[in-house]
Amino acid sequence: MKIVAIGCAPTSIGFAYRLQELKAQGVDEAADMELLVLEQNATPGGLSCTVKDEKGYLWDMGGHITFSHNFPYYEKATREAVDEWNTLQRNCLVDMNNLYGEKGIHLVPYPAQFAVPLFPEAVKKRSSIWVGTRVAKLPQEKLEELCAMDDNALKSADFGWGPNAQFNFPKYGGTGAVWKNLCEKLPSEWFQYNSK
Known part of the structure; x- marks a missing residue:
């Protein structure tokens, strides 16, 4: 069976990782599968990539906190991809200024539930x-x-x-390092970058 995945984002990379696992385990259905992941950008990650600006700052383009409860092999894969992690204490401060039509309302009292009467109807x-x-x-x-x-x-x-209370974040390279490093551990012939 030949499979073509459009976009080298976390879902496609996760599929490729799982396919490699199944092949290594000798699962018959996976043995003859061929995979080609087409990505329009030069690097993996899709909208979950990390880019470096001209001053050397890293910017995560997509979600920077991921949840591992959905798939049993997710945490194993991400741990395999990145050697060093920071464990960070959650500190959630959210700028909801764009929700309010009035100038000058830029601070949301915390805990946020006390601000609910101020929320626009759509949010309520x-x-x-x-x-x-x-x-x-x-x-x-x-x-x-x-x-x-x-x-x-x-x-x-x-x-x-x-x-x-805490979440893990790659020590180097941002969230994009997870996807880049995972792809580097998978067969390179499965990935074709700069493809539209």
């Missing part, structure tokens, strides 16, 4: 389901403990981010 109507695994689910006891605290106690409280 959004479902909370989209946050899914991106927000830690607090046990009832923890929620009650936090609700019982006064303002001073809340300043130093553990809000229970749980598994989302």
